[in-house]
Amino acid sequence: MKRMFKISLGILIIGIILMIVGFAGHGMKNISFKGTTPVIEKRVTKRLSTDKEFTKINLTSSTANVLIKPGTKFSISYQGSNARLPKVRVTNQVATINQTGSNGMFFSYNDGDDTIVITVPKGSKLSGKLDIADGDLSITNVDLDNMDV
Numbered sequence: 632m633k634r635m636f637k638i639s640l641g642i643l644i645i646g647i648i649l650m651i652v653g654f655a656g657h658g659m660k661n662i663s664f665k666g667t668t669p670v671i672e673k674r675v676t677k678r679l680s681t682d683k684e685f686t687k688i689n690l691t692s693s694t695a696n697v698l699i700k701p702g703t704k705f706s707i708s709y710q711g712s713n714a715r716l717p718k719v720r721v722t723n724q725v726a727t728i729n730q731t732g733s734n735g736m737f738f739s740y741n742d743g744d745d746t747i748v749i750t751v752p753k754g755s756k757l758s759g760k761l762d763i764a765d766g767d768l769s770i771t772n773v774d775l776d777n778m779d780v
Contacts, residue, residue, distance in 0.1 A: 660672060661712070661714070663714040670713075670714065672712045672713060672714045673712070673713050674710075674711065674712065674713075675709070675710070675711070675712070675713045675716065676708070676709070676710045677708065677709050677716065678706060678707075678708045679707045679708060679709055679717065679719040679728075680705070680706055680707040680719050680721055680726065681721070682704050682705055682706065683705065683721040684705050684724060685705060685721050685724050685725060685726040686724045686725075686755070686756065686757065686758065687724060687725045687726070687757070687758050687759040688725075688726045688728070688749065688757055688758075688759035688760075688761065689725065689726070689727045689728070689759050689760050690726075690727075690728040690747070690749075690759070690760070690761045690762065690763070691728070691729050691730065691762045692717070692728070692730045692747060692762070692763045692764065692766055693715075693730060693731050693764045693765060694715055694730070694745055694764070694765050694766060695709075695711060695715070695717070695730050695744075695745035695746060695747045695763075695766050696744055696745065696746045696747070696766040696767045696768075696769070697746075697747050697749070697761065697763055697766060697767070697768050697769070698746060698747070698748045698749070698769045698771075699749045699751070699757070699768075699769070699770045699771070699773050700748065700749070700750055700751075700769075700770075700771045700772070700773065701750070701751060701752070701753045701771070701772050701773055702750035702751065702752065702753075703752060704750070704752060705750065705751055705752065705755075706748075706749075706750045707719050707726060707728065707747065707748070707749050707750075708747075708748045708750075709730075709745070709746070709747055709748070710745070710746045710748070711744065711745025711746060712745060715730060715731070715745055716730075717729060717730035717747060718730075725759075726749075726759075728747065728749075730745075730747065744766075745766070751773055753772075754774075755773070755774070756774045756775070756776040757773060757774070757775055757776065758775070758776045
């Protein structure tokens with residue numbers, strides 16, 4: 632019994648040392664799955680739309696914060712995890728944005744919030760529907776016309 636205790640203690644100490652080395656080497660990363668392939672999540676900053684004009688927004692977001700702000704031209708950009716990158720389509724002056732969430736399979740290490748930034752020129756009015764499940768909505772100096780939040 633004493634021999635088994637020493638072996639178990641040795642294995643525990645080796646495990647703790649390996650865990651410390653992993654954390655020190657920035658080994659704490661979320662892993663999501665695309666089909667059956669594991670993918671390591673990374674932080675990205677992407678511009679998702681061209682300069683197409685839109686007057687209506689249909690947004691569905693499960694995890695991202697949404698910021699609507701004035702600017703010089705129309706644009707939609709994203710900052711956050713590559714596993715939760717939203718899909719954007721602009722047709723007939725309607726911007727459709729869909730973002731679904733996924734977290735790490737067993738452990739979820741949050742390395743920052745996801746943010747969808749919608750920029751519209753000053754004087755533009757927006758209408759549409761914003762469906763935000765788990766995130767903040769911030770609207771700064773933008774005219775809204777018949778917006779469902």
